[in-house]
Amino acid sequence: MRSPGAPSLRSEIERLFWQQIATGITSEKAAEAVGVSSAVGTRWFRYRGGMPLFMSNHISGRYLSFAEREEIGLLRVQSVGVHEIARRLERSPSTISRELTRNAATRSGRLEYRASVAQWKAELVAKRPKKAKLVTNPRLRQYVQDRLEGKIHDADGRKIVGPQQAPFIGRNKPHRGDRKWVKGWSPEQITNRLLIDFPEDKSMRISHEAIYQALYIQGRGALKRELVSCLRTGRVLRVPRARAQAKAWAHVNGNVMISSRPAEVEDRALPGHWEGDLIIGLNRSAIGTLVERSSRFTMLIHLPREKGYGLDSQNKEWPRACWLRSCYND
Secondary structure: OOOOOOOOOOHHHHHHHHHHHOOOOOHHHHHHHHOOOHHHHHHHHHHOOOOOHHHHOOOOOOOOOHHHHHHHHHHHHOOOOHHHHHHHHOOOHHHHHHHHHHOOEOOOOOOEOOHHHHHHHHHHHHOOOOOOHHHHOHHHHHHHHHHHHOOEEOOOOOEEOOOOOOOOOOOOOOOHHHHOOOOOOOHHHHHHHHHHHOOOOOOOOOOHHHHHHHHHOOOOOOOOHHHHHHOOOOOOOOOOHHHHHOOOOOOOOHHHOHHHOOHHHOOOOOOOOEEEEEEEOHHHOEEEEEEEOOOOOEEEEEEOOOOOOOOOOOOOOOOOHHHHHHHHHO
8 A cells, every 4th residue: 555645635524525515605615614725625626527426425324434533543542442442432343453453554664543544544445446438338438429529420421521619728618609500419419319329239328427427527538628618518617506506796785786775866856875886897907986866976986906916816706896885885
């Protein structure tokens, strides 16, 4: 077994991370909620293609948790016996005995039990990597890949030439206008067509979800990464449903809607009511406007960029919008 190196983040933390993602928040906020850096959260999200898969399932109670392993390590340092540790944790003595020998650290030349190393070894052994069906079946992989790329032939074997889709340029998806007339098939169309082209061959079967996983999840090695540009949406990552259905961030929330302002503001008869707005230009430049409703007196206010603009790429919200909220509240 290779050296563990520095203690890695436990899978329990990543499971909590995906639970936060399921609520519709960004990977940066989900990482902050579980106590890891935003870079780690982004790496988790991109590595799994936005698809938690088994990480959304809870670990069975039959396995030792990290908290239990920490308790074993503390009791072992106090020279507590195996049977006493098992009694306190309400586990079988054989389970504790195997844990102390199987997952102990051995770099010092002797068995030393450390909870972080034991958790790392347990998660490493628990992995059951299974090759994707598109990896083990080259014929099926070629069929799926050709139709995603739009390489289709008619009944006489002649190649059907159609408009070319936008090239894959990395993380950003092609513009919608460039993908309007793509000729590639969708994963659902490919799955249904397999039943018609190969009615007797059961090996030529695959679900559309398996095709999406082969495209989105890194490390599957089944389909070429650039084939994501052939999809109708052009996304390179799966967007969680809760995030897709969430309302876009706005400068004004529902508590300060213009429709709820007093009636005397509408007729412009009573002076002293101001109306604020925000003009956003290129490179996040902005000008705030204040208009007195009765006299139409207008004030333009230059709003400087927030401190650290252009340096902190993770700060995606704009604090200057708070100025607009305060105007409506006043």
